[in-house]
Amino acid sequence: MRHIIHLDMDAFFAAVEQLDFPHMRGKPVIVGGAPNERGVVSTCSYEARKFGVRSAMSLTEAYQRCPSGIFVHGRGFRYREISRQVFAIMSEYSPLFEPVSIDEAFLDVTASLKLFGTAPQIAETIQRRVREELHLSCSLGVAPNKFLAKLASDLKKPGGIVVIAKEDAKALLAPLPIAKIWGVGEKTAQKFHRVGIITIGDLQKSDPHTLARRFGSHGPHLWRLAHGEDDRPVERYDSVKSIGHEHTFEQDIADQGAIKATLLALSAKVGRRLRQQGYKARVIHLKLRYLDFSTYSRQLTLSTGTDLDGDIFGAAEKLFDTHFDGRPVRLVGVSTHQLAPRGQCLEQLDLFTPLSDKKRQIASVMDKIKDRHGEKSITYGLVTEHEEV
Amino acid sequence: MKIVMRRDDFVAAATDVARATSSKLGDSSSSVRIIAENDSLILTANDLELAISAQIKAEVIVPGSIVVPGRLLSEAARRFPSEEVSMHVAEGRHVLKLCSGFSDMELVGMAASFFPEIPEIEGLTVITLPQAQLKSMLKQVSFAMSQDSIRLILTGMLWEYQDNRLRLVAADGTKVASRQESLVDQDETAFSMVMPGRAVHELLRLLDETDEPVEVAVGKNHCLVQIGNTTLVSKLLEGRYINVDQYVPTNFTTLVQLNPKILLTALDRCAIMTKDLLTGIVRLNFNNQILCVRAHSAELGSHYEEWPIEKNGEDLDIFFNNKVLSDIMRALDYGDVKMSFTGQFGPVVAQSIKNEKNYWSLVMPVRLS
Numbered sequence: 001m002r003h004i005i006h007l008d009m010d011a012f013f014a015a016v017e018q019l020d021f022p023h024m025r026g027k028p029v030i031v032g033g034a035p036n037e038r039g040v041v042s043t044c045s046y047e048a049r050k051f052g053v054r055s056a057m058s059l060t061e062a063y064q065r066c067p068s069g070i071f072v073h074g075r076g077f078r079y080r081e082i083s084r085q086v087f088a089i090m091s092e093y094s095p096l097f098e099p100v101s102i103d104e105a106f107l108d109v110t111a112s113l114k115l116f117g118t119a120p121q122i123a124e125t126i127q128r129r130v131r132e133e134l135h136l137s138c139s140l141g142v143a144p145n146k147f148l149a150k151l152a153s154d155l156k157k158p159g160g161i162v163v164i165a166k167e168d169a170k171a172l173l174a175p176l177p178i179a180k181i182w183g184v185g186e187k188t189a190q191k192f193h194r195v196g197i198i199t200i201g202d203l204q205k206s207d208p209h210t211l212a213r214r215f216g217s218h219g220p221h222l223w224r225l226a227h228g229e230d231d232r233p234v235e236r237y238d239s240v241k242s243i244g245h246e247h248t249f250e251q252d253i254a255d256q257g258a259i260k261a262t263l264l265a266l267s268a269k270v271g272r273r274l275r276q277q278g279y280k281a282r283v284i285h286l287k288l289r290y291l292d293f294s295t296y297s298r299q300l301t302l303s304t305g306t307d308l309d310g311d312i313f314g315a316a317e318k319l320f321d322t323h324f325d326g327r328p329v330r331l332v333g334v335s336t337h338q339l340a341p342r343g344q345c346l347e348q349l350d351l352f353t354p355l356s357d358k359k360r361q362i363a364s365v366m367d368k369i370k371d372r373h374g375e376k377s378i379t380y381g382l383v384t385e386h387e388e389v
Numbered sequence: 390m391k392i393v394m395r396r397d398d399f400v401a402a403a404t405d406v407a408r409a410t411s412s413k414l415g416d417s418s419s420s421v422r423i424i425a426e427n428d429s430l431i432l433t434a435n436d437l438e439l440a441i442s443a444q445i446k447a448e449v450i451v452p453g454s455i456v457v458p459g460r461l462l463s464e465a466a467r468r469f470p471s472e473e474v475s476m477h478v479a480e481g482r483h484v485l486k487l488c489s490g491f492s493d494m495e496l497v498g499m500a501a502s503f504f505p506e507i508p509e510i511e512g513l514t515v516i517t518l519p520q521a522q523l524k525s526m527l528k529q530v531s532f533a534m535s536q537d538s539i540r541l542i543l544t545g546m547l548w549e550y551q552d553n554r555l556r557l558v559a560a561d562g563t564k565v566a567s568r569q570e571s572l573v574d575q576d577e578t579a580f581s582m583v584m585p586g587r588a589v590h591e592l593l594r595l596l597d598e599t600d601e602p603v604e605v606a607v608g609k610n611h612c613l614v615q616i617g618n619t620t621l622v623s624k625l626l627e628g629r630y631i632n633v634d635q636y637v638p639t640n641f642t643t644l645v646q647l648n649p650k651i652l653l654t655a656l657d658r659c660a661i662m663t664k665d666l667l668t669g670i671v672r673l674n675f676n677n678q679i680l681c682v683r684a685h686s687a688e689l690g691s692h693y694e695e696w697p698i699e700k701n702g703e704d705l706d707i708f709f710n711n712k713v714l715s716d717i718m719r720a721l722d723y724g725d726v727k728m729s730f731t732g733q734f735g736p737v738v739a740q741s742i743k744n745e746k747n748y749w750s751l752v753m754p755v756r757l758s
Contacts, residue, residue: 038676077690280758304758342758346670348710349753350562351636351736 035063169228174201244335280305281336305345390453510608535561588623659684
């Protein structure tokens, strides 16, 4: 059996504001913006919750409910800084650590029990250290899986530690509304309501086969969650620093066409992995090893991040054309660096280059084919002419 | 050769000319040719792309010529102690002796016969305008020239002359600037040329804020600019310039009127939050009659401010590169500005309200992808 801890900071952004600005302590603090702005409440202190203010409520409504509230804009950098400190404390108790967002994370302590005591004891230690070292309050859940752990941390907020044992799970879940299940949003909840499933207990009693027909593969998964079963592992968080591939030729070659075909094949592999992992890269790196093992590395910085095979190959080819000295090559490598999550890459738009999704469409079609028929099912014409990689 | 002249004239000429030398030491493109004849000294630098020649008054005792390293000459000239400088080249030797006050300096040179001649310009069209006017035109446009040699033609500035109207255009894809002026009593022949960025920058430097005339003569492959006794000759960039007008939108979703100085100070504060200017992004939010300007850096912090503005049309949330937007704002020096938006990812046109027809610029936003 696994021992999973889920940590959730209490009213995190508001608590950080109260920590940094003592005059806000004990007062309703609403993080999100000024009351006359169009935004929504991102977090509010427990004092503000007494007035009925909630996350995601419009600032205008929050102001109507709590005109005496202290409205502030968020300070993302400060929250991230504290978040890193909280996560650093957690990571001391197990390497199996997975952040979910800025203020919550999972920790699998199954292998740490002999070192640090039982899972509830570890949870207590973490909570105490966060309170003593960072002066912030958090709630923790301890359970045999991620779903129950997350659920548990929410049960006695703020400042609570809730332990859910496997055998208690079913009964504990039964009276809770269906929306408490991880992955059931408003839309899915409404769908359940329409077929008379209101509580998790209702879902427990329903037939998994019927659910499969109505909700697809998601149905049986939710049914298992309703029974307190969840086998998803805590995925270790390693920030990806670079993605690359190399190829050693069977025989040293000097034929530019063949080397370029290899570069394209490598670029396509790199692009595929970037897209799979949701990153875009700004720096493209070419590695060339000649027959005498002398190795050259050159890189090019793009104006904006990319995850497209063509862009990666374009840069690699340019580097190759500039630096290749004609000697037979033993190894080539293409790697990408300065990765940023997709959606966070800044792209300076160009008046003379119309926005085109053509390359992206090609990539997405190729990805779909590879997903279904395997990595070798489709490639570029140039690559097939020089079959090696 | 033997010649005497005023130091300040010499320093000015040597400094102007040295700019047209390349930094490679030892070949003719890093050198300056000195010719003494007819009561004047002519300094010329020519690196085959750009040539600058300056003529100053001097007392020519023995005419002659020599070629010396350009940077050395201007460095030396600046350091001379006395108000007068004399130059000698002994017959048959290629050493320039410079004397000023009690100091003597010798520069090793070479024979002037090796020096490349400034090209003759064919098929000239000449226009004349006050220096200050051309300078202001160049200033408002030059910042938009491309730094990126991938689109070589865009590293230059388009000069179009037709029906007594001179128009200057620069564009790099991220920004565009266009300024035009009517000129009086001019050559009727229309022309169109793309002047290399380097020549534009040198020209800007050589022009004064005066009403003294500057003459621009345009030939097939070269242009020649005459400013007083200084001549600049530049090769032209080959190829067709992009017709920027076809990219300028005519339908807008949001129209805003604001004081560019106010926006500039806001952008300046935002720049504190941007680690390097290349990645410094500002976010503009036009919400009713309020403009919110913000910048954010994960490492450094964030900045937020808001201003009342006059707005017509839709609310808008849009990102820009701080430096690009600042350059656009700085070039608009005529009071209030009209900014016309075409949505979150479309071009923005900026115009001075007082000078709407003669000057406009365009800037492209940044998007998150």
